[in-house]
Amino acid sequence: MTRWAMVADLRRCVGCQTCTAACRHANATPPGVQWRRVLDMEFGEYPDVHRAFVPVGCQHCDDPPCMDVCPTTATKKRSDGIVTIDYDLCIGCAYCAVACPYQARYKTQKALFAYGEPIASEAKRHDDARLAVATKCTFCVDRVDAGIEKGLQPGVDPEATPACVNSCLANALTFGDRDDPHSNVFRLLAENQHFRMHEELGTGPGFYYVWDKAAG
Template structure:
């Protein structure tokens, strides 16, 4: 069984928001709700300064704190490591929102249901890539099996010495080259 994850190269990300827009379209989200948000960070010393754009979404943590606190077990992890939500079980208590250290949870203000990035599990089940990966104009995202050392995602993580955004918070399944 695969253990899915993602590599994001912030040096390639141009901040075009194509990943965010396609995610909203794929998940039929209203314009005010997004599963991907962006942090901008200025790095370097003048005159050699660069603006780093860091796309952030659910990190699909190994021991997801959002799953641990969910009183109805609406948040769960699949065999292939994707953290998903069962919208029918969600009571909108927001425990998962508070537990997520990445701010990756959103609430549908019409239904009260909390949701997040799904790694496009439906597309992945069909052998396709998540929409944010297939739409990225700068090829800053790679998705695949983290347990396969020959997969493109595993090779990119090793090549770029990619790290989770917050390694101090435990093991996430999104690795960043910065």
């Protein structure tokens, strides 16, 4: 069974935010809405200071709290692990937003454009259906599905791979089938130590953070 997952190699990410820009371009999200964000974290005190760049967004959980709480069934999980939102069902109650431990959900009440009035590309891609409802990272599900239909392999063929992964200049983001022993994601996880965010909550995120090579 396919289980799409993403891996962020924290050793590689340089915090350039190219993935954020690529996501915004690919998904036409309004200003302030970043389905893929990169946090710039600092730890410790001088002279023992560490810095990490941490890509975050929807973790496409195995047991998504956002789905359980949704009163409309707008949030669903596909058999391949991708968590989706049906914009036509969503009432914009934002219950999913407070249920998500990863702050991955956005609700934009009115149309926003980068320069006030929409520029040509914004006008063309604006979608009223996404106003006043919950939105979030989709793992670029349309690209994944369309790519599979063409016989392409998500995570390998760019046309079938999420935009953030394609754009990553440090190869820090990887997308693939977690359950396929031949996939890039499976190999990365097998060869390295990794963790998932807030794992103690039992949500089973489909987003892994690699932090070191495998022990021994």
